Amino acid sequence: MKHPPQETPHKIVFEARGVTKVYDMGTVQVYALRGVDLDLYAGELVVLLGASGSGKSTLLNILGGLDTATAGRVFYRGEDLTQADEHQLTDYRRYHVGFVFQFYNLIPSLTARENVAIVTEIARDPMTPEEALDIVGLSDRMDHFPAQLSGGQQQRVAIARAIAKQPAVLLCDEPTGALDSKTGVVVLEALERVNRALGTTTAIITHNAAQAQMASRIIHLSDGQVTQIEQNPNPMPASEITW
Amino acid sequence: MKAIDRKMLRDLRAMWGQALAIAFVIVSGVATFVTMTATMDSLQRTLATYYADYRFADAFASVRRAPEQLQNRLRQIEGVGQVQTRVMAAVNLEVPGFGEPVTGQIVSIPEGKQPVLNQLFIREGRLVRPGREDEVLLNEAFAEAHGLEPGSTLTAIINGRRKTLAVVGIALSPEFLMQIQPGSLFPDPQRFGVMWMGRPALAAAYDMEGAFNDVNIALAPGADVREVVAQLDVLLKPYGSQGGQERADQPSHFYITEEFRQLRSMATILPVIFLAVAAFLLNIVVTRLIGTQREQIAVLKAFGYSSTDVGWHFVKMVLVIAAVGAVGGTVLGLWMGNGMANLYMEFYRFPYLDYTLRLPVFFAVLALTTGAALVGVIRAVRRAVKLPPAEAMRPAPPANYRPTLVERIGLKHLFDQPTRMIARNLERQPIKALLTIIGMAASGAILVLGLFFSDAFDYIIDVQYGMAERADLTVTFNQPTSTAALYEVQAMPGVLYAEPFRAVPVRLHHHHRSYETGISGIPDRPYLRRVLNRDLDPISIPPEGLVLTDRLAAKLDIEAGDQVLVEVLEGSRRTIAVPVIAPAQQYIGLGAYMNLNQLNRIAGNGAALSGVLVAIDARYEDQLVDALQERPRVASIVSQERIIESVYETSGQSTLTFAFILTLFAGVIAFGVVYNSARITLAERDRELASLRVLGFTRNEIAYILLGELALLTLLSLPVAFALGALLSAATVESLQTDLYEFPVVLGRGTFAYAAVVVLSAAAISALIIRRMLNKLDLVGVLKTRE
Numbered sequence A: 001m002k003h004p005p006q007e008t009p010h011k012i013v014f015e016a017r018g019v020t021k022v023y024d025m026g027t028v029q030v031y032a033l034r035g036v037d038l039d040l041y042a043g044e045l046v047v048l049l050g051a052s053g054s055g056k057s058t059l060l061n062i063l064g065g066l067d068t069a070t071a072g073r074v075f076y077r078g079e080d081l082t083q084a085d086e087h088q089l090t091d092y093r094r095y096h097v098g099f100v101f102q103f104y105n106l107i108p109s110l111t112a113r114e115n116v117a118i119v120t121e122i123a124r125d126p127m128t129p130e131e132a133l134d135i136v137g138l139s140d141r142m143d144h145f146p147a148q149l150s151g152g153q154q155q156r157v158a159i160a161r162a163i164a165k166q167p168a169v170l171l172c173d174e175p176t177g178a179l180d181s182k183t184g185v186v187v188l189e190a191l192e193r194v195n196r197a198l199g200t201t202t203a204i205i206t207h208n209a210a211q212a213q214m215a216s217r218i219i220h221l222s223d224g225q226v227t228q229i230e231q232n233p234n235p236m237p238a239s240e241i242t243w
Numbered sequence B: 001m002k003a004i005d006r007k008m009l010r011d012l013r014a015m016w017g018q019a020l021a022i023a024f025v026i027v028s029g030v031a032t033f034v035t036m037t038a039t040m041d042s043l044q045r046t047l048a049t050y051y052a053d054y055r056f057a058d059a060f061a062s063v064r065r066a067p068e069q070l071q072n073r074l075r076q077i078e079g080v081g082q083v084q085t086r087v088m089a090a091v092n093l094e095v096p097g098f099g100e101p102v103t104g105q106i107v108s109i110p111e112g113k114q115p116v117l118n119q120l121f122i123r124e125g126r127l128v129r130p131g132r133e134d135e136v137l138l139n140e141a142f143a144e145a146h147g148l149e150p151g152s153t154l155t156a157i158i159n160g161r162r163k164t165l166a167v168v169g170i171a172l173s174p175e176f177l178m179q180i181q182p183g184s185l186f187p188d189p190q191r192f193g194v195m196w197m198g199r200p201a202l203a204a205a206y207d208m209e210g211a212f213n214d215v216n217i218a219l220a221p222g223a224d225v226r227e228v229v230a231q232l233d234v235l236l237k238p239y240g241s242q243g244g245q246e247r248a249d250q251p252s253h254f255y256i257t258e259e260f261r262q263l264r265s266m267a268t269i270l271p272v273i274f275l276a277v278a279a280f281l282l283n284i285v286v287t288r289l290i291g292t293q294r295e296q297i298a299v300l301k302a303f304g305y306s307s308t309d310v311g312w313h314f315v316k317m318v319l320v321i322a323a324v325g326a327v328g329g330t331v332l333g334l335w336m337g338n339g340m341a342n343l344y345m346e347f348y349r350f351p352y353l354d355y356t357l358r359l360p361v362f363f364a365v366l367a368l369t370t371g372a373a374l375v376g377v378i379r380a381v382r383r384a385v386k387l388p389p390a391e392a393m394r395p396a397p398p399a400n401y402r403p404t405l406v407e408r409i410g411l412k413h414l415f416d417q418p419t420r421m422i423a424r425n426l427e428r429q430p431i432k433a434l435l436t437i438i439g440m441a442a443s444g445a446i447l448v449l450g451l452f453f454s455d456a457f458d459y460i461i462d463v464q465y466g467m468a469e470r471a472d473l474t475v476t477f478n479q480p481t482s483t484a485a486l487y488e489v490q491a492m493p494g495v496l497y498a499e500p501f502r503a504v505p506v507r508l509h510h511h512h513r514s515y516e517t518g519i520s521g522i523p524d525r526p527y528l529r530r531v532l533n534r535d536l537d538p539i540s541i542p543p544e545g546l547v548l549t550d551r552l553a554a555k556l557d558i559e560a561g562d563q564v565l566v567e568v569l570e571g572s573r574r575t576i577a578v579p580v581i582a583p584a585q586q587y588i589g590l591g592a593y594m595n596l597n598q599l600n601r602i603a604g605n606g607a608a609l610s611g612v613l614v615a616i617d618a619r620y621e622d623q624l625v626d627a628l629q630e631r632p633r634v635a636s637i638v639s640q641e642r643i644i645e646s647v648y649e650t651s652g653q654s655t656l657t658f659a660f661i662l663t664l665f666a667g668v669i670a671f672g673v674v675y676n677s678a679r680i681t682l683a684e685r686d687r688e689l690a691s692l693r694v695l696g697f698t699r700n701e702i703a704y705i706l707l708g709e710l711a712l713l714t715l716l717s718l719p720v721a722f723a724l725g726a727l728l729s730a731a732t733v734e735s736l737q738t739d740l741y742e743f744p745v746v747l748g749r750g751t752f753a754y755a756a757v758v759v760l761s762a763a764a765i766s767a768l769i770i771r772r773m774l775n776k777l778d779l780v781g782v783l784k785t786r787e
């Protein structure tokens, strides 16, 4: 897959068609996704909203090439991810996607700078770890280990790690889930800033309706299906959100 | 440095205790391997250069007396390069300040110069001067045993006449690396010594002027030693040759090669055990590490690290441990090997030692350690690599506990809650528990193996010299002697009982196999030399038939009832067929036995004795020995007590050093296994244990849950260790069998006790360390952190 060219708005990045995910638990089959159809456009910031267990993480993982669909197709810029082999998926994740997880998932034995470097070292044309940390406002904490950082700071390191490779898409699974609302706002601001500054297509999962106001589109998920796609022509700045 | 490598090093540092414990186990294995291989290599290289530099002969033969002109005919044998004739003589010696009988073997050398073959390394002094009849050089081992130096004198009884000899030099010879008295199995430098004397003087004393009784041959390049020896035998037979020997059968060389062979087999078995244990430890540690790093692995993959990258990351970590072990072990091994090679150099009295580690050995070490380490972790790493990233992001499901068997069958009330927790934990991870037991058992087994040698040694000495050979003194005559000699000895003061024996050199033939040995003639109701059956009961030798020791029978492929051809190599020189009756058990040496009367008939010369076995009153020993020594017909007087002493002296020191090293290393293994198991259990269960502390359990109670489990595993490992040790000993014993020894698998109770003590101590030490860690358990911290 090629390096992302400069994006123009409304160009389709993801195209999901009939995506189904079934977990076979031996006696029972759990349907996490039941035929999801969804398009994501270049440069937009969307929120996936849904109750716990509705299939948000499963969908995001499939989009990010962390997991594979049981049925259906997912196209990333026209290329079929469901047909990609492991090597192609690895390349896809390496060069195109940035992840932010609910529990930050920093490498505890590496400093903030090194946690970013571990990703930039294998990327093409990344920014420096210092630049990435500067964007999330952590220039003064670069040599701290995760255990020496607060939750919000850790999540900002995770965001720096995700954006440092200048990915085409940024996938965030409940990035504020483990944070209090004040800290959560700081993290959302960081995501918003990245989306604006770099034009990164950004998908944020949350079960918190208030946070959805910052998105240009709000995708409602329920019981493994997309129930509603809400257009939000005037997204609220993250700094004004409270919950 | 790349961030991922930095992570690897920091992870390694975080588990340094465990990594170090594993590295030590590897160091032990590698050090044993390097020590033994380097020692082996350098001894073999030294031996080869020594033989070449000092022109060690390729073939040897003795005759009674052959004219010197025969030399010319020997030279013409095809394949013969050089011929050296000599005169050799056995003498009784009197060494000033040493009251016991000493036997000497005098070898002739040309006056004033080195012999052509079997040259001497002159350690001190000089060669004998022309025309000096009383000058000798002494073999160093013998000289040292008596503190003799150039300038010292000693007395030889040559053909019944006392002659004072002047020591002019101390020498070493490739021919007598081990100076072993003919007919004896072990060297005893105090009571048997080799010396060199000018040929004219020795020839004059033994009526060998213009004649020789011993000949050495160096082969021409490309010659076949067997053919040469066969030709030699044809020419020498008329002069009383009992058949030539090729170098492989030469006693000193044979002894040395056998020792080298034993060393080599130990050099393979032990390192394999150590490396297997290291592989096992790496397995449990890396499996655990990967378990705790599920999410980190997922993150790496989510950000585009490939499965290969992730696998390589963990493999590199393991390789660092292996490399530390390999390099540390090589350095330690080289150092120990140098010490050991020097020990052997003194023991064999090599004039020099060529000690270096061959590069291939080091590469073998690297390959072996890397191989073992990779085998150990391959499964765990594969699992890590296969982990789908989305899956790994979810915490591992809670462990699946259930009531144990004991509880299910209703004995629950017998155990308190902590004990039930121990039982459930063990039942939940039976494989891990089993591996821990096996790991600890391996260390115990190594100890058992190390001590097995001395147990077996004690046992065979006990059988040979307590049950079979019970004479205090063995008196051997120069030639077969009339039976009157028995009564003469019997009548001497201090003799409690005397029993005759006859020893006749023979060659036994069966189908196409043959073996040269001696048949011992045993009287009707033997008391001092008895032949034992496989149950170690004395057997009576019937009037007709030959009894062979097990191993000799096997060598000749003979079973009881077969006929064997006995070619008598002295006296009658007949060849007759004799039936073989029951096999005999004999752990030291190979033997053939026959009724004394039958042997006398076969050998000719009527009823004759080769010597007398004597039981004595210890108070008269010195007096008796003096009196016997005065008799011209007495060739040697060997004291059983001295034989046993010399056996222990030769084998004792190296066995002890060896056992000590093994003890040390086995302790390392036991410690490594227990410590690692405990650390991992602690890491796996720290939250649980901390929760219990918060709920009000005392430190002792949670220590009991953790350490009780280890104590149980340690105790369970002991019987496994004993069984494994016995198995290992049995496996090793096969490779230790030589013509000289047969080792039965005998293990003393002390050995088991010792192994148990070492394992338990190592376990106790690691328990103490873990106990201290438990005391430091950070209650709040442990509950807060989420992995």
Ligand SMILES: Nc1ncnc2c1ncn2[C@@H]1O[C@H](COP(=O)(O)OP(=O)(O)O)[C@@H](O)[C@H]1O
Residues within 6 Å of the ligand: A023, A025, A030, A031, A032, A050, A051, A052, A053, A054, A055, A056, A057, A058, A059, B391
């Ligand atoms: N590995 C798995 N095995 C079985 N069931 C799973 C697995 N992962 C998710 N599920 C199930 O799939 C459904 C959707 O899960 P998920 O995508 O995590 O939901 P959300 O992120 O919206 O809370 C849930 O019912 C969950 O229990």
Ligand SMILES: [Mg+2]
Residues within 6 Å of the ligand: A056, A057, A058, A173
């Ligand atoms: Mg979720």
